[in-house]
Structures are given as C-alpha cells and as structure tokens.
Amino acid sequence: MSSPLAISARVAWWGTSWLRGHIVADELLDALLTDSVSHVVGGLDDDGTEPLLTALARLRSRGATGFGAAFPAEGDPVGLGGPRAFNTDALDVGEAVVAIGAGIGLVPRAVGPTYEWQAQSAAPRQLPDVGESDRGLRATVLESARDLAALDVARWRPEVADQLLNLRHLAVPDAPPGVPSRCVDLAARAMQALGIVDLALADDGGAVSAAEIAARRGALAPLERAGRRALVAAFSPEVWPPS
Template sequence: MSSPLAVSGRVAWWGTSWLRGHIVADQLLDALLTDSVSHLVSGLGEGGPEPILTALARLRALGATGFGAALPAEGDPVGLGGPAEFNAEALEVGEAVIAIGAGVGLTPRAVGPTYEWHARPAAPRQLPDVGEADRALRTALLESARDLAALDVARWRPEVADRLLNLRHVVPLAAPPGVPARCVDLAARALQALEIVDLALADDGGAITAAEIAARRAALVVLERAGRRALVAACSPEVWPPS
C-alpha cells in the first residue's frame, strides 16, 4: 500500500484508524513500511528505542484518542501548540505527529531505511477547520494561477501551466476506514497544490532576472502555505467532520 503522504500523515491516518478499531496492526504497519524497514520510537519508556506499534499502544494507554499531523515551516508553525522545544524540533524536520489527548508529540528522522522518532511533551494546538482550509486552498489556487499566468508560466514551466489548466484531475489517495471522504479529497488536492509549487520552483534558471525569480516565488507563497494548512487539517482528527 503506497501513499504520497508524508510519514506524519500516514501515522495520523492509519494510526488513528488502528486506535479506533477500524484496522488491525498488520494494516497499520503495511502503510508505514512502504518506504522503510522499521520505525523506532525513543523517549516514551525508560528503556531504549521501541517499535512504533509498541509506542502507539503506550500512547493509547496514556489516553491518546487519535494522531494528528503537523507540517510547520518558518513563520507558519501550523499543527503545533508548543512547548518551544518540541516546536523547534518539529520545525527543523518539517513535520511531526501529535498524540491527541496524551500530551505527547513525535518527530521523525530518516536514518537509512529506518525512521527514528523522538517523543517530547506537546501541548494542545489550534487548527484550521476542514471547511476553512478547503476554501483557502481553492482561493489560493485561483490567485496563484492568475499570478503565474501573468508571469508567463507556460514559457518557463509548461508542465506547471498544464497542471493549472487541469486542476480537476486529482490523483485519488488510498485511505483507511474512518477518515472522512472530504478529508481524503482535501488531502489529495493539497498534495496537488504542493506539487505545483515544487515544479514551479524547480528551475530558477528559467527566469531571466532576479526580479522575475522573486515574482515567481511571491506568486507561490500563498499556495504553498494553503497547501500545507489544508493537508494538516485533513490529517488532524480533532477537526474532522463526521464521516
């Protein structure tokens, strides 16, 4: 079972589904091991690192009711609620998982074929709700398409122009039972937006002047932010609508 979701998003979706009894442990592990051979978690027990399934079971015993993703960036710590030590570590790696109700956050680092997770205390967070994130993403896509057209995107990145003209073609995502269909759709469109940003910024040599490079980046700032926030909302059970 392959998924384009970041590992924090996969833990959020499949971990929550497992926690709530929708899937069994083997299905959870299948989802997490698509790009790795193991996941080890340190900082929860008194011993050394433990397998992620053991760690998630420990978090369940601590009161976890679900797992939510955070995808912070400089100036936009979306999905984080503190404290400062946890926020700094999550910002450094660009993602984290929050054990909702357990007061614990996990940050991943890929070390060879293994993900090594570090647990720290984490505070409750404020999140955009799914409807708000959806509306912001739709608006950002329209505004970015307009701004990039004014910058003649078709000249320097024809594939980006093609994607913007074909926004209705969204690659469907695999999701476990229990994730609302609206969140699955929102996550797919958020990933589409972030892919457009990556493609558009892939070759600054295509712009003639520094001013054009700056204008291109400015046209994508709002879309990148909206894409991350939409993905966090879609991967955060605290704000899921009833499925």
C-alpha cells in the same frame, strides 16, 4: 510501492484508524512500511527505544484518542502548539505527529531504511478548520493561477501551466476506514497544490532577473501556505467533520 503520503500523514490516518478499531495492527504496519523496514521510538520512557506499534499502544493507554499530523515551515508553525523544543525539532524536519489527548509529540527522522521517532511533550494546538482550509485552498489556487499566468508560467515552466489547466485530475491517496471522504479529497488537492509549488520552484527558469524570481516566488508563497494548512486539517482528527 511507496506511498505518496508523508510518514506523519500515514501515522495520523492509519494510526487513528487502528486506535479507533477500524483496522488491525497488520494493516497499520503495511501502511507504514511501504518505504522503510522498521520504525523505532525513543523518549517515551527510560528503556531506550521501542517499536512504533508498541509506542502507539502505550500512548493509547495514556489517553490518546487519535493522532494528528503537523507540516510546519519557517514562519508558519501550522499544526504545532509548542513547547519550543518540540516546535524546533518539527520545523527542522518539516513534519511531526501529535498524540491527541496524551500530550506527546513524535518527530520522525529517516536513518537509512529506518524511521527513528523522538517522543517529547507537546501542548494542545490550534488548527485550521476543514471547511475553512478547503475554501481557502480553492480560492488561493485560482488567485495563484492568475498570478502565474500573468508571469507567463507557460514559458518558463510549461509543466506547471499544464497542471494548472488540469486541476480536476486528482491523484487521490488511499485512506483507511474512518477518515471522512471530505478529508481525503482535501488531502488530494493539498498535495496537488504543493506539487505545483515544488515543480515551479525546481529551478528559476534559466537566466531571469532577481525581480522576476521574486515575483514568481511571491505568487507561489500563498499557494504553499494554503496547501500546508489544508494538509494539516486533512490529517488532524480533532477537526474532522463526521464521516
């Protein structure tokens, strides 16, 4: 069964749990191979590619203390600290992993049933706080719900209206030992918010004016931004509260 989590999110959670001794390598691989048959990493040395588990072990020997995820978008490189080359590649695919303390970033690309990761230098990053992201997401969900109601979301996207009326029904993702429960809950609500955005933007609701389309997208933009920031906080061990 495929995981609802992006591959960078899985590497962040399960990779950190493995690195800190909470799970064994087989459990890490089980989490990563739900939608793929292999993962290879290039760029860590001059020997070509190597299995992801070997690469993570190499990063541990270089001082990695955890793995954090980034989910940037154009104009909002949240979770990235540079340099430009790494940011550009991460923005191109919409996600990346940072080896905390090792100065290395990994960018995934799906090639058939395989994930090919490219390693490159990554600078320290500034991250949204878990509590700040939590409060910001909660407030933005309410504001977006009001804005969408004013735009008659129930008429052009009844599925979105239904989800906004049922926000307490969360699909909580599986998490390995060592991930704070608050971050698991935050990840669930962030994915719920981003799911609402994706559903609402699936089409423009039939023949509507350019002004109406702009208004809808304007109402959804803050929710998408808050959702991504919350997702980054939930999958970044640097800012986790004590579990």
